[in-house]
Amino acid sequence: MHLNRAFLAGIMVLLLMCTTASAFEFQYEEIWVHQGVFELSNNDKASAEKYTVKLQEIRSGDYGYSANVLLYVDGEFKEAFFADAELNNEFLYDKDLKVRTLSIDETGISLEMYIHEYELVWIPGNTIVLGVGESYDLNGINIGAVEINDDVASIEISKDGRTLGDEYITGNHHRYFDEVLIRLTYIDKIEQTITILPYQPGKPVLALEIQDIEDRYFPNEEPVFNILIKNEGTIPARGITITPSAINAQVDFDSLEVPILDTSDRQSIPVTLKLPETPIGEDLEISVIVEGYDYKGNSYQTSASAVTFVDPYIAISRSYDASQLQEGIDDPEIIFTLVIHNNASIGHEVTVNDPIPPSFMPVDIASTQWNLFIDSEKSKAITYSAIPTAAGTFKMMPAVANWYSQGETYSVDSGKSSTIVTSGTLLEVEKAVSSTDIQTGEEVDVIINIRNIGTRDATVSYTENIPKGFEFVSGQKNWVGYIGVGEEERIVYTMVAKEEAIYELPSTKVTFDDESGTQGTFESNTIRLYTYSAEPIDDDSKDEEVNYQPLTMKGRIFFLLSSFITILGVLSTIPFIAYLYISRKQSDQRKRIR
Known part of the structure; x- marks a missing residue:
C-alpha cells in the first residue's frame, strides 16, 4: 500500500514538472542571432563562431557591382557564393548561417552575419488584472x-x-506585433476579471566600471x-567591442572584442597605460566605450571615465627625524632628508631649497x-641637521626644487607643510608708550611687557x-x-622730552638664561616718537602785551573765595529789590482809592 502511494506521488511530481517545463517553452524561439557587421576588401576575412567568409573578387557589371565570396567551416573550404546588394543579397548555409550583403562597390563589400540559435527571447513582466471593458x-x-x-x-x-484580438482559455498565449506576448493565467467568472502575464523581448544591459586607478602616478x-563589463539585462549581449582611450597618455590596445556576454556574466580586461614625461603635473583622463548587440542586431552602448594625476618628471620629498627633541638632549639636532628624483629621459641640473625657520x-x-x-631616472x-634655538610650534614649509628646460623654469615642491614643536625658552617682548606725540617738557611712560610662552622657566x-x-625721570630702565612658564612681567619707566625732533625708540633687547643653561636674546618692536615745542598765542594788538602767569595754590584759593562772596552778595539783594517793588505797588493803589 505504501509503495503504491509513493509510486503515485512520483508520477504526479513528474507530471507537474513536465507541465511546468512545457508552460515556459514558448519563451524560447529559433532566432537568427546577429554576429556583427564586417567591411571586407580583397582577401579579407570575417568570422562568426565556426564560420569564416573571405572576399575573393569584386566584379563590375551592367547592373552594378557583385562579388565572389568563399565560405569555410572550421577552417575547411566548403563553397563559394555569388553576392550583390540586390536580389542576391542573402546567402543561407545549412540552415545555420545567414550572410546578408549590405553594400558593395569597387573597393570592397559590407556584410553582416547571423547564426541560427534556439534562445530565450520572451521575458515576463508584471501581472495585470483587468475587468471587462478595462x-x-x-x-x-x-x-x-x-x-x-x-x-x-x-x-x-x-x-x-x-x-x-483573440479568444483565450486559461493557459493560452499569443504573440502580437513581435513586441508583446500575452498569457492568460486566470479567469474570474464571478468578478468578471482576467489575470494576464505580459512578456516582451529581453534586452541586454551593459554595465561598465574602470577599476584600480590610483590618484596619482610618476611619469x-x-x-x-581593469575594465569590468557586466550584462545586467535579461538576454545575452553579442559582438561586444571595448574601446579604451586616454588624454595625455597611451593605452596598449585600440579595441578588443568579446563574442558574447550572457546574463549575469562579467568580464575583466586589463589595460596598460604609458604615462607621459612632462615638466609640470597634469590630469590624465581615461575613457572607455563599450558597444554590443542583441540577437536582432539592435545596438547597445555604455561608457565610463576616470581621472588621475601625473606628477612632473622632477620629484622631491622631505622627511625629518626629530627624536632628539623628546630625549632631553642639550642642543638637540633635527635631521632632515631630501630625496630628488629625475624621471625624465635626460639629466637635469636642479636647484633645491629647504626653507627652515630662521630660529633653526x-x-x-x-x-x-x-x-x-641628476642623471636620467636617478635619485x-x-x-x-639643524639645531632649534627657540621654543615654540614652527610651520615647516615644503622643500622646493627648480630646474630649467627648453627656455622655461619649472618648480615642484615636497607637498604639504608640517609642524615641529620645540622645547625651551620663548619670550614675547612688547613695547608701548603712553603717547607718541609729546611736547617738550612733557613726560611719557614707556611700558615693557615680557611673556614666557616657552616650556622652560x-x-x-x-x-x-x-x-x-x-x-x-623714574621707574625701571634696568631690570x-x-x-x-606662562607668566608675564610688566615694567614701566618715565622720561621727559627735552628737544623738539622725531625719535626712534629702539627695541628692547631681553637676554635670558633658562633652567637648562641655554642663553639667548629676544627683541621687542621699535616705536617712533614725535616731540615739539609749545607755540605762543598770536595777538592782533601790538600796543598792549598781556602776560599770563600761572596761579599758585594760594592764588587759586583767594580766587574761589572772592567769587563765592560776590555771588552771595548778588543773591542777597534779590529779596530787598522784591520788597521795594511790592511796597511801591501798594502805595500807588492807596493813592487811587483816595
Whole structure:
C-alpha cells in the first residue's frame, strides 16, 4: 500500500514538472542571432563562431557591382557564393548561417552575419488584472479585456491604429506585433476579471566600471587598470567591442572584442597605460566605450571615465627625524632628508631649497640651498641637521626644487607643510608708550611687557638706552627678574622730552638664561616718537602785551573765595529789590482809592 502511494506521488511530481517545463517553452524561439557587421576588401576575412567568409573578387557589371565570396567551416573550404546588394543579397548555409550583403562597390563589400540559435527571447513582466471593458497601456501597446463567456475571455491588443484580438482559455498565449506576448493565467467568472502575464523581448544591459586607478602616478610608469563589463539585462549581449582611450597618455590596445556576454556574466580586461614625461603635473583622463548587440542586431552602448594625476618628471620629498627633541638632549639636532628624483629621459641640473625657520641653525653648512645634477631616472639624497634655538610650534614649509628646460623654469615642491614643536625658552617682548606725540617738557611712560610662552622657566634681564633728546625721570630702565612658564612681567619707566625732533625708540633687547643653561636674546618692536615745542598765542594788538602767569595754590584759593562772596552778595539783594517793588505797588493803589 505504501509503495503504491509513493509510486503515485512520483508520477504526479513528474507530471507537474513536465507541465511546468512545457508552460515556459514558448519563451524560447529559433532566432537568427546577429554576429556583427564586417567591411571586407580583397582577401579579407570575417568570422562568426565556426564560420569564416573571405572576399575573393569584386566584379563590375551592367547592373552594378557583385562579388565572389568563399565560405569555410572550421577552417575547411566548403563553397563559394555569388553576392550583390540586390536580389542576391542573402546567402543561407545549412540552415545555420545567414550572410546578408549590405553594400558593395569597387573597393570592397559590407556584410553582416547571423547564426541560427534556439534562445530565450520572451521575458515576463508584471501581472495585470483587468475587468471587462478595462484596458492597460504597456509601453505604447494597449491591452483590453473585451468579454468573458464562461471559460473563454476575449482580449484585444492595439498599437498605432492596428487592433488584433483573440479568444483565450486559461493557459493560452499569443504573440502580437513581435513586441508583446500575452498569457492568460486566470479567469474570474464571478468578478468578471482576467489575470494576464505580459512578456516582451529581453534586452541586454551593459554595465561598465574602470577599476584600480590610483590618484596619482610618476611619469614614464606603466600602471595597469581593469575594465569590468557586466550584462545586467535579461538576454545575452553579442559582438561586444571595448574601446579604451586616454588624454595625455597611451593605452596598449585600440579595441578588443568579446563574442558574447550572457546574463549575469562579467568580464575583466586589463589595460596598460604609458604615462607621459612632462615638466609640470597634469590630469590624465581615461575613457572607455563599450558597444554590443542583441540577437536582432539592435545596438547597445555604455561608457565610463576616470581621472588621475601625473606628477612632473622632477620629484622631491622631505622627511625629518626629530627624536632628539623628546630625549632631553642639550642642543638637540633635527635631521632632515631630501630625496630628488629625475624621471625624465635626460639629466637635469636642479636647484633645491629647504626653507627652515630662521630660529633653526643649520649644522656645518652655510645655507639650506644646493645645486646638483641628476642623471636620467636617478635619485640623489641630501641629509643635513639643524639645531632649534627657540621654543615654540614652527610651520615647516615644503622643500622646493627648480630646474630649467627648453627656455622655461619649472618648480615642484615636497607637498604639504608640517609642524615641529620645540622645547625651551620663548619670550614675547612688547613695547608701548603712553603717547607718541609729546611736547617738550612733557613726560611719557614707556611700558615693557615680557611673556614666557616657552616650556622652560628663565632668568630675564634688560637695560634700556634713553634716546638723545629725552631724560630719564623714574621707574625701571634696568631690570632683572625670574619669569616662569606662562607668566608675564610688566615694567614701566618715565622720561621727559627735552628737544623738539622725531625719535626712534629702539627695541628692547631681553637676554635670558633658562633652567637648562641655554642663553639667548629676544627683541621687542621699535616705536617712533614725535616731540615739539609749545607755540605762543598770536595777538592782533601790538600796543598792549598781556602776560599770563600761572596761579599758585594760594592764588587759586583767594580766587574761589572772592567769587563765592560776590555771588552771595548778588543773591542777597534779590529779596530787598522784591520788597521795594511790592511796597511801591501798594502805595500807588492807596493813592487811587483816595
